[in-house]
Every structure is written in C-alpha cells, then in structure tokens.
Amino acid sequence: MNRRRVDYVILYVSDLQRSIAFYRDVAGMAFKFADAGYAEFATEGTKFALYERGRLPGLIGTEGVAGGPFGEVAFLVEDV
Known part of the structure; x- marks a missing residue:
C-alpha cells in the first residue's frame, strides 16, 4: 500500500x-x-491549520529569520 x-x-x-x-x-x-x-x-486527509506568528518564539525558541519561517509541511511516508 502506498502511504505517501x-x-x-x-x-x-x-x-x-x-x-x-x-x-x-x-x-x-x-x-x-x-x-x-x-x-x-x-479537511479530508490533509490537516490544514493556522498558527499565530507572534507565538513562534515560545514554540521554536527563536524569532526566526527575517521574513520567515512561513509555515510547516509534513509528509507521510513509509520509510525514510
């Protein structure tokens, strides 16, 4: 079964x-x-969400770089 x-x-x-x-x-x-x-x-299948950029320092421990990050995309695969 292809789970990608x-x-x-x-x-x-x-x-x-x-x-x-x-x-x-x-x-x-x-x-x-x-x-x-x-x-x-x-949504069906793929989760779509929004996250407040101002809360990023508490989530990732840094302000990020100028202009980014802009979001996250996760891929589901059988093996890496």
Whole structure:
C-alpha cells in the first residue's frame, strides 16, 4: 500500500482572526476549532491549520529569520 502523502500544512499568520475569516468566508473551508493561537479547518486527509506568528518564539525558541519561517509541511511516508 502506498502511504505517501502530505499529512499537514500549517501556515504562520500575523492576524489569526483575520486569517480564519479569510479561509472560512472567502476560501469556503469548514472551520473546526481555535485555541491558544492555533486554528484548524475540517479537511479530508490533509490537516490544514493556522498558527499565530507572534507565538513562534515560545514554540521554536527563536524569532526566526527575517521574513520567515512561513509555515510547516509534513509528509507521510513509509520509510525514510
């Protein structure tokens, strides 16, 4: 069985509420929940979420580089 696929995508955003409104109201994605700077949408197969960029230092221990990081993409594979 081929299990290779994109498992999740998380975009880092500067304004979580505005971004939720965009993906929900303009892109038409079904909103699932939001908590502590994180929001997730109901999708089939691949998880799509948003994370407040201002909370990154607490998550990754650094401010990041100028302009980034912009998000995360995880791939599900059988073996590396």
